[in-house]
Amino acid sequence: MSAYYATSLLTAITSLSLGIFVFLKNPKNKLHRSLFRLNMVVCIWSFFLFLHYASRTYSQAMLSLYILHSAVILIPACYIHLVSDLLNLKKTIQIKVSYLICMMFLPLVYTAYFIAGIEPKLIFRFYATAGPLYILWIITYTTIAGYGVFLLVKHYRNSSIIKKIQIRYVLCASFIGFIGGATIYPLFYDIPIPPFGEHIIFLYPVIFSIAVLKHDALELNIVVKRTIVYSVSIALITLTYLVIVLLLERFLRDIMGYQSLGVTVAAAVIIALIFSPLKNRVEVVIERFYIRNAYQRMQKELIESDKSKALAQLAAGLAHEIRNPLTAIKTFCEYLPKKYNDKAFRDDFSRIVNNETEKINSLIGRLLEFSRPASLKIAPCDVHEALDYTLNLLSAETLKFKINIIKHYDKENHTISADSVKLKHVFFNLIKNSIEALSGGGNITVSTRSAQDRFNIDITDNGCGIKEKNLGRIFEPFFSLKEQGTGLGLSVVQSIISEHNGAIWAKSAPGLGTTFTISLPMTN
Amino acid sequence: MRDNPAGTIGGPVMKKKILICDDEIGVRESLKLILSDKYDILFAEDGKKAIDEIKRNPDLKGILLDIKMPALNGFELLKYLKRHNENMPVVVVTGYQSVETAAESLKIGAANYITKPFRSETVIETLEQAIS
Numbered sequence: 001m002s003a004y005y006a007t008s009l010l011t012a013i014t015s016l017s018l019g020i021f022v023f024l025k026n027p028k029n030k031l032h033r034s035l036f037r038l039n040m041v042v043c044i045w046s047f048f049l050f051l052h053y054a055s056r057t058y059s060q061a062m063l064s065l066y067i068l069h070s071a072v073i074l075i076p077a078c079y080i081h082l083v084s085d086l087l088n089l090k091k092t093i094q095i096k097v098s099y100l101i102c103m104m105f106l107p108l109v110y111t112a113y114f115i116a117g118i119e120p121k122l123i124f125r126f127y128a129t130a131g132p133l134y135i136l137w138i139i140t141y142t143t144i145a146g147y148g149v150f151l152l153v154k155h156y157r158n159s160s161i162i163k164k165i166q167i168r169y170v171l172c173a174s175f176i177g178f179i180g181g182a183t184i185y186p187l188f189y190d191i192p193i194p195p196f197g198e199h200i201i202f203l204y205p206v207i208f209s210i211a212v213l214k215h216d217a218l219e220l221n222i223v224v225k226r227t228i229v230y231s232v233s234i235a236l237i238t239l240t241y242l243v244i245v246l247l248l249e250r251f252l253r254d255i256m257g258y259q260s261l262g263v264t265v266a267a268a269v270i271i272a273l274i275f276s277p278l279k280n281r282v283e284v285v286i287e288r289f290y291i292r293n294a295y296q297r298m299q300k301e302l303i304e305s306d307k308s309k310a311l312a313q314l315a316a317g318l319a320h321e322i323r324n325p326l327t328a329i330k331t332f333c334e335y336l337p338k339k340y341n342d343k344a345f346r347d348d349f350s351r352i353v354n355n356e357t358e359k360i361n362s363l364i365g366r367l368l369e370f371s372r373p374a375s376l377k378i379a380p381c382d383v384h385e386a387l388d389y390t391l392n393l394l395s396a397e398t399l400k401f402k403i404n405i406i407k408h409y410d411k412e413n414h415t416i417s418a419d420s421v422k423l424k425h426v427f428f429n430l431i432k433n434s435i436e437a438l439s440g441g442g443n444i445t446v447s448t449r450s451a452q453d454r455f456n457i458d459i460t461d462n463g464c465g466i467k468e469k470n471l472g473r474i475f476e477p478f479f480s481l482k483e484q485g486t487g488l489g490l491s492v493v494q495s496i497i498s499e500h501n502g503a504i505w506a507k508s509a510p511g512l513g514t515t516f517t518i519s520l521p522m523t524n
Numbered sequence: 525m526r527d528n529p530a531g532t533i534g535g536p537v538m539k540k541k542i543l544i545c546d547d548e549i550g551v552r553e554s555l556k557l558i559l560s561d562k563y564d565i566l567f568a569e570d571g572k573k574a575i576d577e578i579k580r581n582p583d584l585k586g587i588l589l590d591i592k593m594p595a596l597n598g599f600e601l602l603k604y605l606k607r608h609n610e611n612m613p614v615v616v617v618t619g620y621q622s623v624e625t626a627a628e629s630l631k632i633g634a635a636n637y638i639t640k641p642f643r644s645e646t647v648i649e650t651l652e653q654a655i656s
Contacts, residue, residue: 330554332557
């Protein structure tokens, strides 16, 4: 019996903590919201299942049974909603119809047609007996959930690799959830099979969360570990909470000689006051002893992977650049046998092939420069040259997204002491961000100005802008406003600028655009 | 910029006049090597200079156009031609081997496109088809 208490409480805790975690991670993402919705319903179901098992009186058991069924009838609709969001399907009507059908069972839950009664069965003090209409609910549940599984299987083949992994996880979680849940029902019909499947249901929210967060390695490795640790800590705190409430209630009852709701409420208020500091303390301890090492390791790995991504983009840009000299060399070689005796051709051949080979060599040199590991190498650096170089690398993307580049360069001195390779990294990240803010086209303005011993660079776009509440956080590691972002680009930018004893800040007006300003010392 | 302007007048056969617009000298020289036997060739290093040449040479029969150029890029030049109702056959010569670039060029009025590095026969055939 105690095993059933424990697993239903564990399911409630994992659903609650993972649901909240996934939601807070990206509240704007519809998939995250869907998982939150489903997890909350499952959390209510499993928590009241726990209370149902723990009930001492008939009325307590009936009340918890009604509440848990009010939640459980929403599970199939929430599941369809989640599947539809995962697969990016516009199944608005199907989702609404599912919710409507499920809600139709709500008034029935409180009647004997749905639950005929409760009685002792096997090891359970109270266990429900199905009413005549309960079978309708089981059929509906199976049909709607089956439709969800059908959609997942149907769209599996044509999905991207990441989506396929997500679908596999969701199918696995669905299997655990539905098979586990199905074992509850035989005993409703007095078939003496215990609801043993309940013991594995707690795994379902964990696997679902992994599926939703699967696109991001960071989330997968840190977050799941973190969530498990938090779940355990919240469970401990909840247990402490319950024990204190019971003890306090008994103490007050012994002293004051009566038991009332007021006593429980007062106890709850006292606990609520110490709950938050206690939770924070546990978080800090866990953060210190467990997470930090993992976090630092992941941060290092991700900075490397971010660098690899940037390098891949650079390589793509340079590959295009290499096609021009290759074209010339190829054409002149093609004509060599035909025009070998033509002296003018031979002169052109020698000049062109030589020049174009030099160009390829210089392009490869630039690529190697970018991939070089990074200790700061301060030397005279022409900022305009670095900016033009970066703009040229990103020209394929500015063309693709119909973005105009406007340059307002200071005509005075534009050579400063800096690491030109690292500075190009900074410009690359900032201009790439601007391009991403301008997916529908627009302008990027690059301005420079020297002022006494400082050199300032402004990179402005007239894109979607950044909300004020987010503006203060954009340089934080792992803070990202993009669905697929690692949140490292701007933190790396800031660290490079700091290495140069410079400063970087951003101004933004939502809907109007963003300006990043870099201020660097002329000499370092 | 004109390559051998005297070649167009007084010769036994009047060659058709075409404009090669590319910012890379190596590509310009390559296209000249391939096409100079059959065509009278003008050069432009960017979109703005191409517009000047188009205005100066009403007898121009076709353009070979790079997409990525300073000043005015290939897409912008194509749009300019469309706006000014210039019924000029344009063959885009691009280093971007992507369907999007090709589709975008054709959408805004290019007759055809070639990707770099190209074969000389492809250049000759594509240009002939576009001009005829």
